[in-house]
Amino acid sequence: MTAVTDAGAAGDEGVAETARGMARAFAEDAAFVPYLVAGDPSAEATVEYVEALVEGGADAVELGLPFSEPIAEGATIQEGIVRALEGGMTPERYFELVERIDVDAPIAAMTYYNLILQHGSRSEGPPSVEPFVARAAEAGVEGVIVPDLPVDEADPLRAACDEYGLDLVFIVAPTTTDERLAAALERVSGYLYVQARLGTTGAREETSDRTAESLARLEDHDRELGVPTAVGFGVSAGEHARRVTAAGADGVIVGSALVDVVAEGVERGRPTAAVADELREYAAEFKRGAVAGAGDGKAGAPDGNGETGAPDRDGETGAPDGDARQDGPEPRLRTGGGTDGGP
């Protein structure tokens, strides 16, 4: 076991004691994990955006490799995928892009199973996932997330990821049964992606009641988890991030809200650097929210059982920053602030 970081801090969270691969994003404090579509709108822009997000506080990055039939995505990310495909993004260009990104944060490739299956496949014989995983590992990718690959079909990819030292992150949904959760926990590594609500990806003004339910359910499995939990789907403001970690999550995943920023940059023809600046600030807001929420969670409920969020807000963090952001130059952002009465 290598790369032992602050084992004490990690241990407090019930997180892997040795932080390597994707899990090292969660080793120090509550993690902020952004998602972007690679190549949206260009490979060069993506490199800058990812670096800006990490500068802003991202602890890991989910980098989407665009697929033509993204059945788990809502409109925002679908449109980002269309921009990326029209911009010429391919799996091989994706790996070259990852090789150019210079950040310490681990990168997970998020894509659909057919692209993994076809990469490097020969015309003879059935396709294999191995060439994709090998190339991903070579490029420096540390984890893989596949929204259309439930645990039932994941054994070949799990084996290939084990062989090349990659994490395989699984998504659990509000509808996931206990049996299925157990099956995911047997196979997951890196972190467990907790889908906050039903449906496809997309920014929402309110976090779902079911986020808290899901996290509360995970509490029961806490001792067997062995991996950190990160909540995604619908998180679009620092305040949401705060609530998510206050409810017991080890990290927060933000996708559509960031892809919105990229989309608006494209629509308005803004310079890449300006969009990167905005992403950096937005990242900082999410990171502050996540860290503040983790503090709230501990203060309010030492067992991490603060599923409704601590009522006593930390004035220095999450919410005010979210509000400040709302007053900023991008009023279209649907930052929740104090307007929603959700959990």
Added chain:
Amino acid sequence: MSTGRDPETTRGSGDLDPRFGRYGGQYVPEALMPAIEELEDAYRRYVLDDEDGFMDDFRARLRDFGGRPTPLQRADRLSERYDTEVYLKREDLLHGGAHKLNNALGQALLAQYMGKERIIAETGAGQHGTATAMACSHLGIDCEVYMGRTDINRQRPNVFRMLANGAEVKPVDVGRGTLKEAISQTMRDWAETVEDTHYVIGSIVGPHPFPRLVRDFQAIIGEETRRQFRDRERVGDSPDAVLACAGGGSNTMGAFHAFRPDDVDLYAVEAGGSTLAVDEAAGVAPNSASLSTGSEGVLHGARTRVLQDGDGQVVESHSVSAGLDYAGVGPELAHLVETGRVRAVSVDDDAALEAFHRLSQTEGVIPALETAHAFAYLERHHDELGEEVVINVSGRGDKDLETVLEETAARDVENAPDMSVFEATDGVMGGGHLKDAGGDGSD
């Protein structure tokens, strides 16, 4: 699951194999998996084990509401033309004008038995959408149908029918706006509404158990055909060949399933479009022949044959027939083609249009453009098919009249009727010239 037995025909409630050989499986978001497991359980109980008299209820409704059984008719003039006994399985006479009702009614009824309150469906040609809308209206369930914008425009009569039956039609503007996009969008809806909603998928595609479930509801086509053929007391017990067009493949498997143990050649006739080549740079396959030209991949929840580029991006398919215009195909058909039990063949758009006119002129049956593909294959290969051939007339062509008029005008379809009467009135033919109708002596 031993290779010696045929797991696909096994009845009874054991564990169901989610695969057909290498194909099939369940490649869907985790959020859908519990609903899919619930559906598998319901399929086992109600369909396979006939719990609560489900199958009796289903068959009674197919008879009283749907008009089953549909006839097996000898096509006298085609038989003469080809010196082959040609039989038509008249699914075009099923209520709604296509085989689609078998599946739509079965699934809508199953959803009702499962206590689901809302039905969603995708549709390409509009045939599945209209069938689902009819079934839901008949059963009193709310129904929403996703349909690509392109398909809405080219299948207007079917859109009207869905609306008339009280369904909500939801346009899909993504991509080229055809079946592929409609399926993706319906899956997205289902991911959000899965707890009270059933997705009535329109073909033998998608994650397990859909390919089996849909096949079992459609299998009545082949079961009736087989019985009807034997009742004619002809020389042989079985036809030499059964032909059916294949897009997703539900009418195909419906017609074939009962014949699988028999010594009958099974032909899946795909849409060859304008050419079988794939233009990778443009991301377009000018055809929909996934069995003939596709490669193994994962699309819409199943491992199957897919029209895709070298990276695995799914390409846009094409066919003059909206119902065949799909980049994938049912995993069971992919498997049966691979094992050699089913032969995958294809005919192009022109041949299909010609066959449309031929059947209309010689037999008094206006076939769906999908169905016309099977007749086009018969025209070219009748001397290779044996003495007795059954063709599944999967649907009627009323929905396609507008398309056929346009496409016929744009091409030199030799046996097209004289349409100059339209030019004289309002120029609806877009300036296209039409050749003389050559009756049936056009080749």
